[in-house]
Amino acid sequence: MGQANALPETTAGRNRERPQLRERVMKIWRRNKLLWLLFLPCLLYYLIFKYLPMFGLVITFKDYNLFKGIWASSWVGFKYYRMFLENPDFLLLMKNTFLLGLYRLVFGFPAPILLAILLNEVRKASFKRLVQTVSYLPHFISNVIVASMVIMFLSPTGGLINNLLGGLGIGPVNFMNEPGFFRIIYVLSEIWQHIGWETIIYLAALTAIDPQLYEAAEMDGAGRLRRIWHITLPGISPAIVITLILNIGQVLEIGFEKVFLMQNPAIYETADIISTYVYRVGMQQGNFSYGASIDLFMGVISLVFIYSANWISRRISETSLW
Amino acid sequence: MKFRINLFSIINGIALLMVVAATLYPFVHMLAVSLSSDSYVIQNTVSIWPKGFNLDMYKVVLEDSKIWAAYKNTIIYTFTGTLISLLITSTGAYALSRSDMALRKSLTMLIVVTMFFSGGMIPTFLVVRSLNLVDTVWGMVLPGAVSTWNLILMRTFFAGIPKELEESGRMDGLNDIGIFARIIVPLSKASFATIALFYAVSMWNNFLGPLLYLRSSELFPLQVLLRNMVLAGTSSSGDVTGIGGDNQIVEESLKYATIMVSTLPILAVYPFIQKYFVQGAMIGAVKG
Numbered sequence: 001m002g003q004a005n006a007l008p009e010t011t012a013g014r015n016r017e018r019p020q021l022r023e024r025v026m027k028i029w030r031r032n033k034l035l036w037l038l039f040l041p042c043l044l045y046y047l048i049f050k051y052l053p054m055f056g057l058v059i060t061f062k063d064y065n066l067f068k069g070i071w072a073s074s075w076v077g078f079k080y081y082r083m084f085l086e087n088p089d090f091l092l093l094m095k096n097t098f099l100l101g102l103y104r105l106v107f108g109f110p111a112p113i114l115l116a117i118l119l120n121e122v123r124k125a126s127f128k129r130l131v132q133t134v135s136y137l138p139h140f141i142s143n144v145i146v147a148s149m150v151i152m153f154l155s156p157t158g159g160l161i162n163n164l165l166g167g168l169g170i171g172p173v174n175f176m177n178e179p180g181f182f183r184i185i186y187v188l189s190e191i192w193q194h195i196g197w198e199t200i201i202y203l204a205a206l207t208a209i210d211p212q213l214y215e216a217a218e219m220d221g222a223g224r225l226r227r228i229w230h231i232t233l234p235g236i237s238p239a240i241v242i243t244l245i246l247n248i249g250q251v252l253e254i255g256f257e258k259v260f261l262m263q264n265p266a267i268y269e270t271a272d273i274i275s276t277y278v279y280r281v282g283m284q285q286g287n288f289s290y291g292a293s294i295d296l297f298m299g300v301i302s303l304v305f306i307y308s309a310n311w312i313s314r315r316i317s318e319t320s321l322w
Numbered sequence: 323m324k325f326r327i328n329l330f331s332i333i334n335g336i337a338l339l340m341v342v343a344a345t346l347y348p349f350v351h352m353l354a355v356s357l358s359s360d361s362y363v364i365q366n367t368v369s370i371w372p373k374g375f376n377l378d379m380y381k382v383v384l385e386d387s388k389i390w391a392a393y394k395n396t397i398i399y400t401f402t403g404t405l406i407s408l409l410i411t412s413t414g415a416y417a418l419s420r421s422d423m424a425l426r427k428s429l430t431m432l433i434v435v436t437m438f439f440s441g442g443m444i445p446t447f448l449v450v451r452s453l454n455l456v457d458t459v460w461g462m463v464l465p466g467a468v469s470t471w472n473l474i475l476m477r478t479f480f481a482g483i484p485k486e487l488e489e490s491g492r493m494d495g496l497n498d499i500g501i502f503a504r505i506i507v508p509l510s511k512a513s514f515a516t517i518a519l520f521y522a523v524s525m526w527n528n529f530l531g532p533l534l535y536l537r538s539s540e541l542f543p544l545q546v547l548l549r550n551m552v553l554a555g556t557s558s559s560g561d562v563t564g565i566g567g568d569n570q571i572v573e574e575s576l577k578y579a580t581i582m583v584s585t586l587p588i589l590a591v592y593p594f595i596q597k598y599f600v601q602g603a604m605i606g607a608v609k610g
Contacts, residue, residue: 028424034498035423042414045468046433052449053441059448070448115341121334131338133596134345140588140599142527144545145581148552149348158574160351163366192344200603224330256443257529261553275443282444283534295442303439 060293066286080293089277097273097298100259101251103187109247111195113240116202117232121224132203135196147261150189151176176262179269186262186271198243205239206232245313249306252298274298349589356380356579363575379579389583391540392547396526399543403463403525408518411468415476416502437470447534461535462543466528472517478605479513480506516602519595526588544584552577 060080062073084090115135122128138146153160156172165173175181209231217227256275263271274294282291350370355363359374367373383389417423418430440446446465455461483506491501507514529545536542542550 031422032424035417035420036425038413038499038502039417039423039429041410042417042433042468042473043429045410045414045464046436048453049446049449049465049467050436050440053445054439056441056445056448059445118334118338121330122338123331127335127338131342132600133593134342136596136600137589137592138345140523140527140592141585142529142545142548144527144529144549144553145585148548148577148581149352151553152574152577153348155574158363158366166366195341196345197603200600204604261529261549278443283447288444288448292442292444295444299439299442306438 057292057296059289060296062289064289064292066288076289080290081297083290084294084297089272092269093272093274093277096270097252097254097275099270100183100186100273101254103183104190104254105247105251107187108190108194109244111191112198113202113236115195116199116206116236117228119199119203120206120232121228132196132199135199137196138193139197141193143255143257143261146189146193147258150185150262154185176264177266179267179271182263182267182271186259189258189262201239201243202236205236209235241313241317245306245309248309249302252302252305349585352578353582355575356582358575360575379575380583382576383579383583388547389544389580392542392544393584395541396543396545398459399462399528400522400525402459403467404518404522406463407467407469407472407521407525408514411473411476411517411521412507412514413502414468415473416480416506418473419477419480420498433470433473443534450535456535457537457541459541462528462531462541465535466524466531469521469524472520475602475605476513476517479510483509512598512601516598519598520602523588548580548584551580 056070059070059073061075061077062070063076063079064070064073119128119131122131154162154175156162156174161175162172165171175185213231214227217231222230252274254273254275256279259271259273260276260279263276275298278291278295281287281294347370351368354370354372355368356379357372357375357377358368359376359378362368362373418426418433420426441449450456450461450465455464487505487509488501491505496504527545528543529549532541532543532546536546
């Protein structure tokens, strides 16, 4: 960066300047060309698969037609944005997306902190390792399998959970067809899948705590809970804040795959979120312009979210992502 | 005092054992049901131990040619994808790790921006489509080739390698590419393994990619086949009904068997490769 900007701005005579400038450019080129060549595939990837689609967003202002292509399709201004805002489902979709994200934040965020603290209290290293190894496992299981397991275990005919409930005399509940259950089922499955893996950031922070602090506190007569409160929690609080900002910023960014796999039309009332709606409208019904408009609309709101979360955190705790 | 400490340890131990049980129970149960005979499955008496042990369901699953085709597709996508991803990510990350590369900050910025804003599902699909990648192996492999997270992780790895080693390479007459290939790569085997595993797992598990970019069923990977068999309820073959009396129930153990067959590779290698994942995540957590 520095070298690129260091090109001379002052002139030392027209005849001298040109060759000098060229020489400098050539020098920078010679020094960097191989590194730039190494970077080229990566650059092409980002330009083609990340930046080109951003320019493709122009279709949100057009009546995009697959056969006409982007350029020949006619301009329609804000038609599709207006269409979305006037859509009777608009508020419901916003609410579903926001609530699902909020539930995940409220229940999913503290869970790994609690597990990390419990793990930190284990004296026996082999037991700690066992719990860690096992609890990381579901993070590597595909969403298809997790969704399949959830749906099958909750099935009213022969599903594991209904068998247990049946034993208690509670008769089969069709969990996946009751809109009221979707959010809690989704959030529980998220916790099951990621609780272990998400402890890693806290366990990493815990290794930085000086063990002498615990010894000193023990000498002063502090019990387990007091030590957790006064040493462990302050020790991991920067990690907690960073994770919290990230999670608040991502409240609206709910993974498409699992919601899509777990939902069915009977529970769209709670289970239909923006990304699954975009998929249905855009990809399945072929209304590309409309789908992309909704996606962009949410992308902008999401950006505002992460920006505000970062701003607030910088104000109150001096910890921020950037 | 002593008593309280022990009580805490006991409660803590029990709580953690419950976490272990809650994590493993679904797998053990699926395995047990898939290995049990129909009559016990119908009575719902199978919990963690198979009753009336038999391998019938696995025979049905393994005789299904669709499973094998999907397995093959998944392996092809995972292998090619990991290789390409690793190549693009490592070279890009190395260039970005070199503080003397001109335009480094602007290029890093260009990449980081995409973490916060993207064109989204539909414009990306239109790009993939216009490049004629729909319904090809490349459509599976290229659109998700670089994960910005992995790129930054790898840049952090490379930035930690002492500069003196690069200097000594330069003295020996190596250029930048030579330094990367002869010095950096051999020194970073562990980080290459970690990133390769991250890519391989996400490729193996990828469902959205094939959902968007594949049309013909002979190209479907395991995850799509699984979803069609287990969730959409279309059973794999006609002979399923011939095995047991109650379709609904037998289908259940068949589905569990299918899930087990497709998860087994991950379950089997996971204990051995787990530490690489954790190393990668640790570095990401500490420095990211």
